[in-house]
Amino acid sequence: MQPNRLAAAAALTALPLLAPLPAKAHGFAGERFFPATLLTDDPFVADEMSLPTMTLDPKAVDGSQTFGLDFDVSKRLTPDIGITLSQGWQHLKAPGMPGVMGLTGFSSELDWQFFTNAPHEATAMVGLHSSWAHTGRVQALGADDFTTLSPLVDFGKGFGDLPDNLPWLRPIAVTGNLSLDAPTKTESAGNLHPNNFNYGFAFEYSLEYLQHHVKDVGLAPPFDHMVPLVEVSFSTALNRGAAGQTIGTVQPGIIWSGQYMQIGAEAIIPVNRQTGHGLGAIVQLHFYLDDIFPNSFGVPLFGGK
Amino acid sequence: MTVKPLAILISLLATAIPGAAARAHAFLDHSLPPVGGTVATAPTEVLMFFTQPIEPAFSAATLSGADGQAIATQAAATDLQNPTELVLKLPPLTPGHYKVSWHVVSVDTHRTEGTFSFDIQP
Numbered sequence: 001m002q003p004n005r006l007a008a009a010a011a012l013t014a015l016p017l018l019a020p021l022p023a024k025a026h027g028f029a030g031e032r033f034f035p036a037t038l039l040t041d042d043p044f045v046a047d048e049m050s051l052p053t054m055t056l057d058p059k060a061v062d063g064s065q066t067f068g069l070d071f072d073v074s075k076r077l078t079p080d081i082g083i084t085l086s087q088g089w090q091h092l093k094a095p096g097m098p099g100v101m102g103l104t105g106f107s108s109e110l111d112w113q114f115f116t117n118a119p120h121e122a123t124a125m126v127g128l129h130s131s132w133a134h135t136g137r138v139q140a141l142g143a144d145d146f147t148t149l150s151p152l153v154d155f156g157k158g159f160g161d162l163p164d165n166l167p168w169l170r171p172i173a174v175t176g177n178l179s180l181d182a183p184t185k186t187e188s189a190g191n192l193h194p195n196n197f198n199y200g201f202a203f204e205y206s207l208e209y210l211q212h213h214v215k216d217v218g219l220a221p222p223f224d225h226m227v228p229l230v231e232v233s234f235s236t237a238l239n240r241g242a243a244g245q246t247i248g249t250v251q252p253g254i255i256w257s258g259q260y261m262q263i264g265a266e267a268i269i270p271v272n273r274q275t276g277h278g279l280g281a282i283v284q285l286h287f288y289l290d291d292i293f294p295n296s297f298g299v300p301l302f303g304g305k
Numbered sequence: 306m307t308v309k310p311l312a313i314l315i316s317l318l319a320t321a322i323p324g325a326a327a328r329a330h331a332f333l334d335h336s337l338p339p340v341g342g343t344v345a346t347a348p349t350e351v352l353m354f355f356t357q358p359i360e361p362a363f364s365a366a367t368l369s370g371a372d373g374q375a376i377a378t379q380a381a382a383t384d385l386q387n388p389t390e391l392v393l394k395l396p397p398l399t400p401g402h403y404k405v406s407w408h409v410v411s412v413d414t415h416r417t418e419g420t421f422s423f424d425i426q427p
Contacts, residue, residue, distance in 0.1 A: 216341055294413040
């Protein structure tokens with residue numbers, strides 16, 4: 001789940017209590033469970049919450065470094081349509097300057113999971129991500145003074161449908177995101193805002209799938225619920241004097257999934273000088289609200305489970 | 306968000322989680338014969354143990370052979386002494402490759418499904 005997403009907990013308290021019906025909820029496609037990833041977007045709608053996502057970014061080109069706390073909550077409106085609200089807080093320390101802190105901006109996302117193929121463990125989703133103007137500290141932290149709309153496509157595919165004679169490949173899954181940033185303002189204080197093409201992938205090897213669906217290799221808790229993964233995410237500017245410039249990170253890490261929550265940790269490796277230098281790290285605590293609150297928060301607002 | 310409200314929220318959630326005990330998605334924990342295992346003699350039943358209690362009326366399992374054709378069995382049933390256990394009684398089986406397909410609904414109504422194979426030695 002992308003870090004900068006926000007929570008509107010107050011709105012969720014009004015959720016109706018719905019009659020229990022068989023439910024699937026978070027990241028399932030057939031027998032494949034997709035954990036919520038830390039860098040890239042999840043290809044499914046869900047009732048989940050990240051609280052918090054802690055990020056220490058690699059140092060920027062000018063030597064400054066940021067530490068962020070992000071909070072996001074996802075809520076299904078119907079079984080296939082969901083929203084995500086996100087908010088971030090950040091501490092910025094530049095060389096020779098006192099540290100500054102504050103909110104980094106509010107964002108929202110509306111998604112429609114239009115495709116799920118259980119036998120082939122495939123899922124796909126379209127959506128619109130919006131980061132909203134003047135919802136963070138614009139001058140101190142560089143939060144946006146303009147709104148950016150980003151139509152997106154997310155997808156996921158597990159390889160459990162491979163033949164039984166390829167048992168070690170069947171735990172593999174790949175998820176991906178494609179999106180296009182459309183800023184509603186082309187320039188602020190002399191800085192141009194290009195359209196960006198964003199693309200990211202998560203390459204996962206599910207030890208849970210290996211142990212419980214392919215071959216009992218004797219993995220005991222907590223190892224039988226771990227997913228080693230590598231996430232990559234890139235953003236390439238398309239115009240306004242920055243065409244072709246790309247920034248991105250590669251993030252190897254691991255996610256442990258329990259019954260009610262998951263914990264994930266990844267290293268952050270910048271792909272080039274424009275992105276930063278040195279290493280960063282991200283740690284996320286993520287809660288499955290549909291499991292914690294199966295008869296209230298954890299059900300869609302409309303359309304049953 | 307400052308650190309103090311964050312700590313309070315985490316504390317509230319940590320309080321809420323134990324109250325939801327014995328709920329959530331039911332995952333297969335282990336089975337007999339073991340997932341992907343090979344046994345020397347034909348089993349008379351497949352035992353599936355899940356991480357949560359399951360609803361017998363909405364939980365089932367089927368067996369198929371190496372050719373993918375379904376093999377008739379009795380309906381799978383939960384163990385009355387252990388609501389996390391699903392039992393599939395088997396007909397006499399010959400050596401070969403078999404696949405078990407299961408789906409269960411946990412007591413909080415979450416549905417999960419899965420498959421696994423086992424082999425009987427010649």
